[in-house]
Amino acid sequence: MTKTRSWRPFGARDPHEPHRVSTPLELLFDLVIVIAVASAAEGLHHAVAAGHAAMGVTTFAMTFFATWWAWMNFTWFASAYDSDGPVYRLITCVIMAGALAVAAGVPRVFAGGSLTLVIVGYIVMRVAMVAFWLIAARSDPRHRATAVSYAVGIAVTQLYWTLALLVLRPAGFGAVAGLFVLGALMEMAVPVIAEARGKTPWHHHHVAERHGLFVIIVLGEVLLSSAAAFTYADAPGGHPAELIVLALSALAITFAMWWLYFSQEGPLDQARFSSSFNWSYAHALIYAGGAATGAGFAVAIDNAAGQGHHAPMLASNIAVAAPLAVYMVALWFVRDRLVLTGPWRHGLLAFAAAVIVAGHIGHWALPAMALITILAVVARSQVQCRQS
Incomplete structure (x- = not known):
């Protein structure tokens, strides 16, 4: 395909285009997403440390969903319709501005304050996607019904969020969570309904690469915790040996999580309608598990460094174990249960259970989790070698 720099609306790209990779604009978009993910992970970290784990996990789920869902929808649209022209770039910049608004509003949400900035930023991102789909409907007659379905579905859900914003002001936390779940289900139903009218021409390699890059983004949260531990180890008042x-x-777990994900590409099937949705939607748990693992390590590091609130040891250990286990289970669901055979097909489930058990062994819990994830990498590599 020949890229255009004109103001003319853009059409569909070739789903079999060779050498299709992420564009500089998509990488800039990822940089904005890094900020939003870091904001949500930091909020979870402080909530768990302060003893408000249940509320922190719920708030993290809501704010992380807003970030992931906007990224995911943009990624699939870009795979099919990215023209890299001025119109496309300007609308993408609007989406990025909305993402920054979401990131800026996250700390206030975790503090029990207003949801206004997060919802307004989210609506900005989604309304920009309506504009994208309307342009696609005009430019791609073959997929016009699909594009119109996307535009209408997204517009209806944004009307819901606008009305919900009025209800949320006086509502309690339970009502907020309920309204969020309903809105999230509505959002996730839109692609299913739209794609049933005709599959958009997304690019297999491009979509797989983009999802892999998001994994690297969330693993950055664990690396940040590792760097913080090294920093505090050289400061007075902490426990240097424990921090090291x-x-x-944290470093070992980061490398192991990366290795597990990139050891083998998952079965993203362009021909099967349900396969691509299961693959992409389940990645939300991989991403959330990675980011939350970093937040859990931050809680443990606060305890060892004498910084901020001091969560009980079991709570800080489980704050790492639970999301790490979620990461493994989600990776099993996305890939291993489909590509492996024999008893090792469910190996990651066993390692996830071992991680949860390790969370209950006190001071040695986190090194034990690191050892378990390393063993998972070794086992996964051996299985792959035998089956290749």
């Missing part, structure tokens, strides 16, 4: 162990554990 935590730093090395």
